[in-house]
Amino acid sequence: MANELQGRRVAILLAPVGTEQVEFTEPKKAVEDAGAQVDVVGIQTGDAQTMNSDVNPGETFKVEKTFSDVSPDDYDGLIVPGGTVGSDNLRGSEEAVNFIHGFFEQQKPVGAICHGPWTLVEADVVRGRTLTSYPTLQTDIRNAGGEWVDQEVVTDQGLVTSRNPDDLPAFCSKVVEEISEGKHAEQARSA
Amino acid sequence: MANELQGRRVAILLAPVGTEQVEFTEPKKAVEDAGAQVDVVGIQTGDAQTMNSDVNPGETFKVEKTFSDVSPDDYDGLIVPGGTVGSDNLRGSEEAVNFIHGFFEQQKPVGAICHGPWTLVEADVVRGRTLTSYPTLQTDIRNAGGEWVDQEVVTDQGLVTSRNPDDLPAFCSKVVEEISEGKHAEQARSA
Numbered sequence: 001m002a003n004e005l006q007g008r009r010v011a012i013l014l015a016p017v018g019t020e021q022v023e024f025t026e027p028k029k030a031v032e033d034a035g036a037q038v039d040v041v042g043i044q045t046g047d048a049q050t051m052n053s054d055v056n057p058g059e060t061f062k063v064e065k066t067f068s069d070v071s072p073d074d075y076d077g078l079i080v081p082g083g084t085v086g087s088d089n090l091r092g093s094e095e096a097v098n099f100i101h102g103f104f105e106q107q108k109p110v111g112a113i114c115h116g117p118w119t120l121v122e123a124d125v126v127r128g129r130t131l132t133s134y135p136t137l138q139t140d141i142r143n144a145g146g147e148w149v150d151q152e153v154v155t156d157q158g159l160v161t162s163r164n165p166d167d168l169p170a171f172c173s174k175v176v177e178e179i180s181e182g183k184h185a186e187q188a189r190s191a
Numbered sequence: 192m193a194n195e196l197q198g199r200r201v202a203i204l205l206a207p208v209g210t211e212q213v214e215f216t217e218p219k220k221a222v223e224d225a226g227a228q229v230d231v232v233g234i235q236t237g238d239a240q241t242m243n244s245d246v247n248p249g250e251t252f253k254v255e256k257t258f259s260d261v262s263p264d265d266y267d268g269l270i271v272p273g274g275t276v277g278s279d280n281l282r283g284s285e286e287a288v289n290f291i292h293g294f295f296e297q298q299k300p301v302g303a304i305c306h307g308p309w310t311l312v313e314a315d316v317v318r319g320r321t322l323t324s325y326p327t328l329q330t331d332i333r334n335a336g337g338e339w340v341d342q343e344v345v346t347d348q349g350l351v352t353s354r355n356p357d358d359l360p361a362f363c364s365k366v367v368e369e370i371s372e373g374k375h376a377e378q379a380r381s382a
Contacts, residue, residue: 017246018275051246054276055208084209085245085275088306092327115279122330136283139313143334 004180005036008076013096013119014042014050014063018085021050021058022165023113027079030172031179039075040064043093054084067095072102077179082114082134082164091122101125107183111160111175113167117141120159130154131161158184195371196227199267204287204310205233205241205254209276212241212249213356214304218270221363222370230266231255234284245275258286263293268370273305273325273355282313292316298374302351302366304358308332311350321345322352349375 010031014024032038042048042063050058072078078100080090090096101123103110112120117133118140120126127145131154138148153162153170160178162171178184201222205215223229233239233254241249263269269291271281281287292314294301303311308324309331311317318336322345329339344353344361351369353362369375 049246055240055242055246055248057246084279088275088327091330121334122327136279136313139282139315140331140334143312143331 002033003035005031005034005176008036008179009074010036010038010077010079010179011041011070011075012038012079013081013090014040014048014061015083015086015089016043016063017049018054018083018089019048019050019081020054020083020086020114020165021052022168023081023083023116024050024061026168027081027111027113027172027175030176031077031079034176034180036076036179039070041067041070041099043067043090043096051083051085067093067099070099072099072106072108075103075108076182077109077175078103078111079175080110080112080116080119082116084115087115087118091119097123107158109158109160109175109178109181109184111171111178113162113171114164117161129159130156131159132163133161134163193224194226196222196225196367199227199370200265201227201229201268201270201370202232202261202266203229203270204272204281205231205239205252206274206277206280207234207254208240208242209245209274209280210239210241210272211245211274211277211305211356212243213359214272214274214307215241215252217359218272218302218304218363218366221367222268222270225367225371227267227370230261232258232261232290234258234281234287242274242276258284258290261290263290263297263299266294266299267373268300268366269294269302270366271301271303271307271310273307275306278306278309282310288314298349300349300351300366300369300372300375302362302369304353304362305355308352320350321347322350323354324352325354
C-alpha cells in the first residue's frame with residue numbers, strides 16, 4: 001500500500017492566490033506518502049498565498065513549474081485543489097485550462113475538489129460525466145452538461161471529485177487508487 | 192440630475208464576507224446622491240466583511256435587512272456588487288436567488304458587476320440576454336444561455352452589467368439612468 005504510486009509522477013495545481021490550503025497540502029501528502037513524485041504547477045513560479053476557509057490567509061507555498069514548463073505527457077495524474085478565488089484564478093488562465101484538458105485527452109486520472117471543478121467546466125470536460133463539487137457550482141456544472149450529485153466522493157472513469165475539506169480523507173484515498181490504476185479508457189470519451 | 196431618483200427605493204446586496212468593497216460603496220453612493228433611499232440587504236443582519244481585490248480585507252458594513260424582511264415589491268431597483276467569494280456566497284442562498292429573480296419577474300432594473308452576474312446565472316435569468324461580467328464568468332453565462340460580451344457596460348432591457356471596478360463610473364451612471372426610467376416591459380421575457 002505504502003508504495004503503490006512508486007515511479008508515478010503527479011502534478012498538483014496552485015493558484016498565485018486563493019487556493020484552499022488543506023485542499024493543496026493533504027492530497028499532495030497523500031500521493032507523496034504513496035510514493036509519487038509531485039510537481040507543484042502554476043501560472044507563475046514563486047510564492048503562492050493559500051487561504052483557509054477562503055478568506056483567512058494561510059501559509060505560502062512555492063510554485064515549482066509553470067504551465068509552459070510542463071505537459072500532461074510528463075504525468076500520470078493531476079490534482080486540482082479548490083478555493084473560490086484560486087479556482088476562479090486558474091480557470092482564467094488559458095494555459096491552465098489547456099493543461100487540464102490534456103489529461104482528459106490522454107485518459108489520465110484527475111482529482112478535483114470543492115471549487116476546483118470550475119476549471120473542468122472551463123475545459124469543457126464535464127459533459128456526460130457524473131461529478132460533485134462545492135454546492136454553489138452545481139448550476140454551472142449542469143449547464144455545462146455534467147450530472148451533479150451531492151456525495152462525499154464521486155469517481156467516474158478516472159475523474160475523482162469531492163465537495164469540501166471535510167471530504168478530504170475519502171478524496172485522497174480515491175485519488176491514490178485511481179492514479180494507481182492508471183489510464184482509464186473511457187475517460188477521453190467527452191474530452 | 193441630482194434628484195432623478197427622488198422617492199425611489201433601491202436594494203443593494205451585501206454578502207456576509209467577500210463582497211468587493213468599492214463595488215458596494217460606489218454604486219450605493221451613486222444612487223443615494225441621485226436621491227434614492229437605499230437598503231443594504233443580506234443573508235443575515237450585522238457586520239459584513241468586504242474585501243479589496245478579493246483577498247485583502249476591506250471595511251465592514253452593516254447588513255440592514257435580511258431577505259426574509261423584504262420583497263422585490265418594496266423596491267424600484269436592485270444592485271448586485273461583485274467579489275468572488277461574496278458572489279459565490281450569495282448564489283448559495285436560495286432566498287437571495289429568489290429575491291433577485293423577483294426583480295426580473297417585475298421588470299425592475301437590476302445592476303450587477305464583476306462576479307455579481309453569477310447570481311443571475313443561479314436565478315436563471317440570463318437566457319436570451321446580452322451581458323458582461325468578470326471574464327472568468329463568460330463560460331458559465333454562455334452555458335446558461337446568455338450572450339457574453341467584453342464591454343465596459345452593457346444595458347439590456349433594464350439589466351446593467353460591467354466587468355470590474357475600473358468600469359464603476361460607467362456602471363453607476365447607467366444604473367442611475369435605468370432606475371430613473373423605471374420598469375422595462377421586455378425585461379421579464381425570460382424570467
